[in-house]
Amino acid sequence: MNYKKLGNTDLDVSTICLGTMTWGEQNSEKEGFEQMDFALSQGVNFWDTAEIYSIPPKEKTFGSTEEIIGNWFKKTNKRNDVILASKVCGPMREYVRGGGNQFGKKNITEALEGSLKRLKTDYIDLYQLHWPERNTNFFGKLGYEHDDDGSWTRFEDILENLQKFIEQGKIRHIGLSNETPWGLFKFLEISKNKNLPRVLSIQNPYNLLNRTYEVGLAEISVREKSGLLAYSPLACGYLSGKYRNNQMPKNSRIERDGDFWTRYQKPNSNKAIDAYYEIAKKYKLDLAQMSLKFLEIQPFVTSVIIGATTMEQLKSNIESVNIILTDEIIHEINEIQKYYPNPCP
Numbered sequence: 001m002n003y004k005k006l007g008n009t010d011l012d013v014s015t016i017c018l019g020t021m022t023w024g025e026q027n028s029e030k031e032g033f034e035q036m037d038f039a040l041s042q043g044v045n046f047w048d049t050a051e052i053y054s055i056p057p058k059e060k061t062f063g064s065t066e067e068i069i070g071n072w073f074k075k076t077n078k079r080n081d082v083i084l085a086s087k088v089c090g091p092m093r094e095y096v097r098g099g100g101n102q103f104g105k106k107n108i109t110e111a112l113e114g115s116l117k118r119l120k121t122d123y124i125d126l127y128q129l130h131w132p133e134r135n136t137n138f139f140g141k142l143g144y145e146h147d148d149d150g151s152w153t154r155f156e157d158i159l160e161n162l163q164k165f166i167e168q169g170k171i172r173h174i175g176l177s178n179e180t181p182w183g184l185f186k187f188l189e190i191s192k193n194k195n196l197p198r199v200l201s202i203q204n205p206y207n208l209l210n211r212t213y214e215v216g217l218a219e220i221s222v223r224e225k226s227g228l229l230a231y232s233p234l235a236c237g238y239l240s241g242k243y244r245n246n247q248m249p250k251n252s253r254i255e256r257d258g259d260f261w262t263r264y265q266k267p268n269s270n271k272a273i274d275a276y277y278e279i280a281k282k283y284k285l286d287l288a289q290m291s292l293k294f295l296e297i298q299p300f301v302t303s304v305i306i307g308a309t310t311m312e313q314l315k316s317n318i319e320s321v322n323i324i325l326t327d328e329i330i331h332e333i334n335e336i337q338k339y340y341p342n343p344c345p
Helices: 029-041 064-076 105-119 155-167 181-194 217-224 253-257 269-282 287-296 311-322 327-339
Strands: 003-005 012-014 016-019 046-048 083-088 124-129 171-177 199-205 227-231 301-306
Touching: 003 301, 012 016, 012 301, 016 029, 016 311, 029 064, 029 311, 064 105, 083 105, 105 124, 105 155, 124 155, 124 199, 155 171, 155 181, 171 181, 171 227, 181 199, 181 217, 199 217, 217 227, 269 287, 269 327, 287 301, 287 311, 287 327, 301 311
Parallel strands: 016 046, 016 301, 046 083, 083 124, 124 171, 171 199, 199 227, 227 301
Antiparallel strands: 003 012
């Protein structure tokens, strides 16, 4: 396994992060336990979850993934072997603390206490804001339209509340998710000017079909040591090649919940996927492993969050750290990006 520092800390996190959002929906607790056992045995010490998991979000499964992880901690007594990340969700439906904004003092306190209870732990290593409260473009939304009534929680207030949790020992570090360059920079600026907790990471989508992170955010990540935790690295499985030629594997994410996972069903996505497939075939590489390795070696990426539903997928994804991408392969990948630039932003 390979490791990188988390932000400007001394924490070494594995460059493969174990994603968990399918546990409690596509995967049973038993399967989640098996994944955790194997991942840890392979040196994967960084795990990511969220209070809203499993996905797709439903009231009946809210918090189910954290419960599975907590049950594993209780069974194995290996909490201290894991660098654990979780998230408080942004504005949400009424079943989450009455709905609406979630980063005010009362809601964020309830969220954290709930996660700690489900996870059966006294602390979370990296606590992240799952998506912004303010009206901005995230989750693949293009064309920013400024419509701001100022109802969102001030960044200063959020950081001050998070600081109290750090002082209490309930969280160690903080991060963002689904954020914009402006959002990340403002959090960093305020933390510096007011001596408040510093954002160490940003968890945004990044894959061969969506390299928009490279515009704006990549530079901030490198210069400010606030690295990317790349989610959806295989574009909901499309970059494994399993959906090529109109295939639809039984119980796959798209077969089960196709109406929810629409982000990668775009006009040029299949053309780009076929082109990347041909590169992998030419160099006798597995398409999924090639796709993951390309992300791992980027200087602005701290870790790549994989989400496997089978042990075969998990083993293959973790093994991606051991493959080598030559300059020639990287050049050919970048040439495809020129032909089909970010078909699924």
